[in-house]
Amino acid sequence: MVISGLDIFKLLPRTNCGDCGVPTCMAFAMKLAQKKAELRECPFASEEAKAILGAAAESPMQLAKIGEKSVFEAGNETVLFRHEKTFVHQTGIAIQLCSSEEEKELLKKIKEIEDYKIERVGEELYTDLFFLSHDTEDAQQFLKIIDLVKQNSKKGIILDCENQEVLSEAIQLLREDSPAVLLKKEITEADIEQAKVNGLCLIITAKNFDDLTLQAEKAKNAGVKNLFLNLDCDNLGRQLQNNTILRRAALKQNFKPFGFPLFSYIEAENKDDLLAKASFLLCKYCSLIVLPDYDKALLYSLFTLRQNIYTDPQKPIQVEAKVYPIGEPTPESPVFVTTNFSLTYFMVSGEIENSGISAHLLIVDVEGQSVLTAWAAGKFTGEKIAKFVKDIKLEEQIKTRKIIIPGFVAQISGDLEEALPGWEVIVGCQEASDIPSFIKNVELV
Amino acid sequence: MTNFKIPKEKIAGKVTEVVIGATSDQGGTRSHTITIGGSTALPFLFFEGDFPHPPVIAMEVFDKPPAKYPDVLLEYYRDVIGKPGEMAKKCVELYGAELISIRLEGTHPEKGNKSVEEAVEIVKQVLTSVEVPIIISGHSFFEKINEVMKKVCEVTAGENCLINYVENDNYKTIAAACIAYKHTLVAQTPIDVNLAKQLNILLIEMNFPEDKIVMDPLTGTLGYGLEYTYSIIERIRNDCLAGDKLLGFPMLINPGYESFKIKETRVSAQEYPQWGDPELRAAYWETATAMSLLAAGAELLILYHPRSVETVKQKIREMFASGNGE
Numbered sequence: 001m002v003i004s005g006l007d008i009f010k011l012l013p014r015t016n017c018g019d020c021g022v023p024t025c026m027a028f029a030m031k032l033a034q035k036k037a038e039l040r041e042c043p044f045a046s047e048e049a050k051a052i053l054g055a056a057a058e059s060p061m062q063l064a065k066i067g068e069k070s071v072f073e074a075g076n077e078t079v080l081f082r083h084e085k086t087f088v089h090q091t092g093i094a095i096q097l098c099s100s101e102e103e104k105e106l107l108k109k110i111k112e113i114e115d116y117k118i119e120r121v122g123e124e125l126y127t128d129l130f131f132l133s134h135d136t137e138d139a140q141q142f143l144k145i146i147d148l149v150k151q152n153s154k155k156g157i158i159l160d161c162e163n164q165e166v167l168s169e170a171i172q173l174l175r176e177d178s179p180a181v182l183l184k185k186e187i188t189e190a191d192i193e194q195a196k197v198n199g200l201c202l203i204i205t206a207k208n209f210d211d212l213t214l215q216a217e218k219a220k221n222a223g224v225k226n227l228f229l230n231l232d233c234d235n236l237g238r239q240l241q242n243n244t245i246l247r248r249a250a251l252k253q254n255f256k257p258f259g260f261p262l263f264s265y266i267e268a269e270n271k272d273d274l275l276a277k278a279s280f281l282l283c284k285y286c287s288l289i290v291l292p293d294y295d296k297a298l299l300y301s302l303f304t305l306r307q308n309i310y311t312d313p314q315k316p317i318q319v320e321a322k323v324y325p326i327g328e329p330t331p332e333s334p335v336f337v338t339t340n341f342s343l344t345y346f347m348v349s350g351e352i353e354n355s356g357i358s359a360h361l362l363i364v365d366v367e368g369q370s371v372l373t374a375w376a377a378g379k380f381t382g383e384k385i386a387k388f389v390k391d392i393k394l395e396e397q398i399k400t401r402k403i404i405i406p407g408f409v410a411q412i413s414g415d416l417e418e419a420l421p422g423w424e425v426i427v428g429c430q431e432a433s434d435i436p437s438f439i440k441n442v443e444l445v
Numbered sequence: 446m447t448n449f450k451i452p453k454e455k456i457a458g459k460v461t462e463v464v465i466g467a468t469s470d471q472g473g474t475r476s477h478t479i480t481i482g483g484s485t486a487l488p489f490l491f492f493e494g495d496f497p498h499p500p501v502i503a504m505e506v507f508d509k510p511p512a513k514y515p516d517v518l519l520e521y522y523r524d525v526i527g528k529p530g531e532m533a534k535k536c537v538e539l540y541g542a543e544l545i546s547i548r549l550e551g552t553h554p555e556k557g558n559k560s561v562e563e564a565v566e567i568v569k570q571v572l573t574s575v576e577v578p579i580i581i582s583g584h585s586f587f588e589k590i591n592e593v594m595k596k597v598c599e600v601t602a603g604e605n606c607l608i609n610y611v612e613n614d615n616y617k618t619i620a621a622a623c624i625a626y627k628h629t630l631v632a633q634t635p636i637d638v639n640l641a642k643q644l645n646i647l648l649i650e651m652n653f654p655e656d657k658i659v660m661d662p663l664t665g666t667l668g669y670g671l672e673y674t675y676s677i678i679e680r681i682r683n684d685c686l687a688g689d690k691l692l693g694f695p696m697l698i699n700p701g702y703e704s705f706k707i708k709e710t711r712v713s714a715q716e717y718p719q720w721g722d723p724e725l726r727a728a729y730w731e732t733a734t735a736m737s738l739l740a741a742g743a744e745l746l747i748l749y750h751p752r753s754v755e756t757v758k759q760k761i762r763e764m765f766a767s768g769n770g771e
Binding site: 081082083116118120209210213235236237238240241244245248249252253255257258271272273275276277279280282283284295296297298299300301302304305307308309311313343346347350353354437440 | 448449451452454487488489490491492513555665667668669670671672673675676679680683706707708709719720721722725726728729730732733736737739740741752753755756757759760763764765766767
């Protein structure tokens with residue numbers, strides 16, 4: 001919620017004492033409004049001022065946390081659309097394991113999931129949590145999975161168990177691990193007490209908005225703020241609408257009971273359905289999703305989607321600046337150069353690969369900007385490319401002395417040839433999609 | 446207790462409705478027409494708007510089998526990939542395609558250099574093989590594609606095909622042909638809201654009918670620019686609903702064409718064991734692309750993998766049966 005400088009000024013002492021380091025209260029109020037100062041810098045701020053400004057400064061959506069050895073955080077979202085600014089926390093992915101599953105199978109799965117990490121554009125992608133469901137009569141089986149997970153993984157745990165006794169035992173096993181508990185029935189005082197005593201994150205399940213409001217308020221008023229909201233829904237369209245309504249309520253109406261991240265256990269008919277629903281909900285406001293099933297292809301697709309959607313639009317993803325081999329290049333293979341904007345790298349390397357030749361792809365560090373943007377900013381110049389070639393001692397590794405530059409920066413060819421004596425500059429095509437055609441028609445070495 | 450009132454956005458605009466195809470009493474030979482667009486709120490938000498037409502799925506056939514067509518797709522199309530009429534039939538009857546796109550990339554001088562006459566033959570072949578509305582998809586070799594599209598527009602006069610596409614640097618010839626022979630048109634721009642507006646303005650200035658424009662903001666597939674397409678579509682749709690008529694057109698996306706160019710849908714399990722089963726990977730990659738862009742606002746999706754088509758169609762049906770929230 002935004003409070004204007006003028007409204008803040010009305011809450012200040014208005015003595016212009018200067019103790020905060022700013023000459024007048026009005027100036028200080030303006031700084032506060034821009035979040036360039038904090039109220040505690042004023043030694044004379046009233047309790048009322050502290051309360052009002054404190055509430056206003058509170059994030060419209062709380063932060064939720066699960067796990068200790070590997071902490072998963074969600075919430076504190078501030079926008080409905082990533083292009084407005086950025087999403088803050090990427091959707092958490094939890095894999096379900098059931099107590100009815102055979103121990104050997106469970107161990108295999110846990111190890112597989114723990115080991116499954118994919119690197120993409122310099123970031124390691126992996127699942128975040130385990131969702132452990134108790135679906136047998138034997139309490140020991142549930143406690144056994146918990147033990148197996150604890151022994152073999154650092155990932156946090158969500159407990160799905162309706163038997164209160166077994167749940168309590170499970171919570172004791174995890175008393176140092178800050179697990180989450182999925183409440184399938186209306187929240188009770190006992191649930192709240194248990195959460196406070198054991199530092200639990202609670203996932204509240206409700207049937208409709210009024211039910212959810214009541215339950216969330218109950219928890220919040222009792223001081224439990226580490227919460228996820230789970231609005232029961234069996235239709236993807238309704239779920240999208242619910243999610244949208246909940247996020248709008250939190251961010252635009254400042255409706256406090258809905259100011260918490262959203263959870264979803266994804267029911268699906270098969271894995272194609274699961275992937276489709278998970279993709280959709282990951283884009284639309286689910287902060288934590290549970291997958292009842294998985295395979296590598298499904299996880300890899302979801303990881304990539306998550307990475308794409310949750311990238312800060314203001315901060316382009318960069319790849320490492322170095323020489324990338326395409327195919328099996330020799331010292332006589334062609335040399336291409338372009339910028340370290342990840343998309344540029346993917347597109348150019350992909351097109352060179354598609355054309356079937358082997359080459360060296362030089363990726364220059366321009367802080368992740370695209371070719372034209374980097375050139376306009378003076379980061380992708382003949383001088384800079386030449387310096388990079390020298391720094392990585394390229395001339396010692398390869399014999400080729402022709403370098404192919406992106407068509408859009410033909411204008412740097414003179415400077416580049418000057419800065420790289422002995423080299424000839426070839427101006428390439430402008431669009432990555434024309435690279436195969438360019439390669440077919442032009443002498444590259 | 447605090448009472449909760451569902452927050453409804455104030456809507457000041459809507460997406461135009463665009464009809465593709467023509468039945469016999471309209472001058473064509475399609476069994477039915479397909480209408481896209483008409484939404485008065487953000488995608489699938491039934492509680493605050495009207496959605497007269499669900500998003501639709503097209504599949505694509507080729508005048509010449511693409512040189513790099515991946516094995517995962519040949520599993521489905523090996524017997525028909527060189528026979529666009531039969532492939533179209535298979536796509537419609539077996540895989541549920543609601544429209545067929547005929548990709549005439551073989552007419553590109555460097556990808557087959559097929560003649561205008563050959564292209565026309567293939568279009569006619571497909572028109573007689575299926576009765577669903579038709580999309581004609583080209584390429585960016587301006588000189589040639591203008592010739593091809595001019596002739597195709599003439600030959601298919603009355604069918605109200607969706608001519609795919611024109612761009613800022615090349616639109617006059619093809620747009621004029623569309624006006625003359627009464628076809629619908631895709632305006633393609635490179636992931637840029639201002640360029641999209643500009644092209645729409647250029648078309649409207651030459652008196653192109655506003656209810657026959659479809660936008661293509663250029664599809665970056667998953668991992669290869671998806672988030673740019675996603676955000677452009679969201680921005681365009683938000684601007685449209687805020688009242689900007691120059692961005693108020695339904696949108697077309699190409700998950701099929703884009704997804705099957707990249708490594709992730711093509712490499713074997715041996716090369717990249719961590720990426721999982723190739724068949725699943727191919728379908729999932731396209732499905733994830735399609736579902737996310739559907740969430741953003743796409744109305745016409747051209748998909749390649751039969752599994753993605755089935756899954757996405759099913760999800761659209763499910764969502765349109767959802768009614769209001771709660």
